[in-house]
Amino acid sequence: MHDHDTSERLASYADVLAGELPGTWTSSHLQPDAKDDLAELVDHIWDLDLVAASLAEHPLKQAAVLSRPDGAQLVLLDRHDARDGFLIAAVAPRSLPDEAYRAVPEPHGIALADDPFLSAEQIAGDLLARYYSALAQVRHNALDGIQPSQPDRVVLTWQPDGSVATAPADDRAGAILVAHGFVQDPQSGIYRLGGDDTRAQARALREIGPQLDALGIGTALQHPAARTLPTYAPASMPPVPAGPRTQATRTR
Structure with a gap:
């Protein structure tokens, strides 16, 4: 398959995927001439498993970035094996300090088949759940x-x-x-x-x-003093009491 065909296939797949994921997502395509953007993206791919291993053997030459208005991002990249399809991974927020990621498990990426509709279901039921959990914990650590x-x-x-x-x-x-x-x-x-x-x-x-x-x-x-995950509260919450609250200390 020619590079142009591969590029078009990746971009088209990402466009369909963005429309099928839960929520509002848009896709953008980084082509080989966007070397600086691709290098920065590699630094923020949130994976130490499947996708990291692929990038170690095959430098990133193109990618599609799926973005949500609240800043959540996923990256779609070529799959260099005998199977059709792609790899997808979460992108770590660029605005949060490195210390915030300490002790937070990476939401490792997954392999996708050559069917964006089935892949959207796979992402929603697996990668997104782990990504949101990790992202919330990192934000918790940062602030x-x-x-x-x-x-x-x-x-x-x-x-x-x-x-x-x-x-x-x-x-x-x-x-x-x-x-x-x-x-x-x-x-x-x-x-x-x-x-x-x-x-x-x-x-x-x-x-x-x-x-x-x-x-x-x-x-x-x-209240911010509790560092463990809270239990559910009723949907209709009581009136808000006034007065200052005690701030939690940051732990790693």
Whole structure:
């Protein structure tokens, strides 16, 4: 197969895949002449297994990057074996410090068959779940007191200044949060709801619960002192008490 044919095949596969994954994804194609972008991408591929082994033997000459509005990214690359298909891996956020990744297991990539529709199901049921879990833990490590969320649960964490912060794993949850006054940091992906108006804050927290629950996403309201994963809380949360909260110390 000619390089042009291989390039077109990768780009077309990525376009279909982006439309089939849960949530809103777009795809972009990095061609061989984008050497600097490809080199930077390799540095952030979040894998020490299948994809890392492939890259060790076959330097990255092209790739397709799947991106979600909240900053989540996946990379699709050629599969250098006797089988048709591709490899896909998560991309680690560039904005978070290296220390935040310590002790967080890599969400290793997977091999895909030459069928983007079946592959989308495989990614959604495997790679994305592990990616979201790892991503939440890294954000937790990078920003003191932000408890990890999961694809089926949004964990809202009190902050010392009276605000509430969260790092949802689902962009549908992010849209609901923004609609109720949360503001997303474009670098970290953290959503924050200010505590200057406690009535408005309490109303927002009460209203997001049922809306998230309708999507099958639970909610939990946590103090930052607990470092373990929280239990589920009812979708309709009680009014917000005022006053400062104790900030957790960072552990590795």
